[in-house]
Amino acid sequence: MCLDIDDTLLDNEASSRQALRALVGNDGAWPVWRRTTEEHYARFVEGEIDFDVMCTERTRAFFAAFGEHLSDTEAARREDVRMAAMQRAWGLFDDARPCLDWLRAAGLRLAVITNAPSDYQRKKIAAIGLADAFDAVVISGEVGVAKPDAGIFAAACARLGLEPHEVAHVGDRLDTDAVGARDAGLRGIWLNRAGKRRPAPEGVHVITSLRQLPELLVCDLEPAGA
Numbered sequence: 001m002c003l004d005i006d007d008t009l010l011d012n013e014a015s016s017r018q019a020l021r022a023l024v025g026n027d028g029a030w031p032v033w034r035r036t037t038e039e040h041y042a043r044f045v046e047g048e049i050d051f052d053v054m055c056t057e058r059t060r061a062f063f064a065a066f067g068e069h070l071s072d073t074e075a076a077r078r079e080d081v082r083m084a085a086m087q088r089a090w091g092l093f094d095d096a097r098p099c100l101d102w103l104r105a106a107g108l109r110l111a112v113i114t115n116a117p118s119d120y121q122r123k124k125i126a127a128i129g130l131a132d133a134f135d136a137v138v139i140s141g142e143v144g145v146a147k148p149d150a151g152i153f154a155a156a157c158a159r160l161g162l163e164p165h166e167v168a169h170v171g172d173r174l175d176t177d178a179v180g181a182r183d184a185g186l187r188g189i190w191l192n193r194a195g196k197r198r199p200a201p202e203g204v205h206v207i208t209s210l211r212q213l214p215e216l217l218v219c220d221l222e223p224a225g226a
């Protein structure tokens with residue numbers, strides 16, 4: 001079983017909102033922050049810019065959207081404030097630990113598949129108490145390809161010693177996680193926490209909470225005709 005980290009196990013929106021409050025006093029500009037993040041994170045995932053540059057450029061672009069143009073030094077200083085606040089706020093969703101405990105008790109081998117830089121994501125995984133929770137930690141910054149590229153899913157299956165058709169992957173992004181996994185030959189599961197009204201593509205399973213994952217796997221793993 002493979003799992004995404006951000007917005008799947010870790011409540012990234014809550015920690016990002018907390019960081020925004022630390023930066024500007026409230027999170028009223030959350031939609032602007034989220035849009036700026038989408039634009040800049042895509043550039044990082046594509047390998048266009050490195051993570052630290054992305055973070056500083058994103059903060060600079062956020063303030064520029066409100067007409068404030070920051071020097072390099074000031075953009076870096078504000079990003080340091082924001083990042084420190086975010087790291088203090090990192091935490092798991094309530095359904096994450098019970099789900100991981102169930103998966104372990106069921107005897108499944110567990111891997112993380114995450115699009116992020118190596119050091120940052122390993123620090124995060126340790127900070128939320130999951131350093132020993134997985135048999136494999138597969139990070140795009142280490143393997144050189146990012147979700148939805150089939151290569152990162154293949155790397156995770158290899159690390160688990162399983163064939164893709166024996167492995168499921170769950171994540172909060174329909175295209176990056178669920179469709180990417182399906183196209184790589186795994187069982188793709190979309191964690192639609194917000195209950196978005198969006199039809200699931202063929203071959204993609206949908207859950208709205210990690211509490212639903214055990215039941216889905218139990219049904220899915222029943223031998224045909226049983």
Ligand SMILES: [Mg+2]
Pocket residue numbers: 004005006007008171172173
């Ligand atoms: Mg995610």
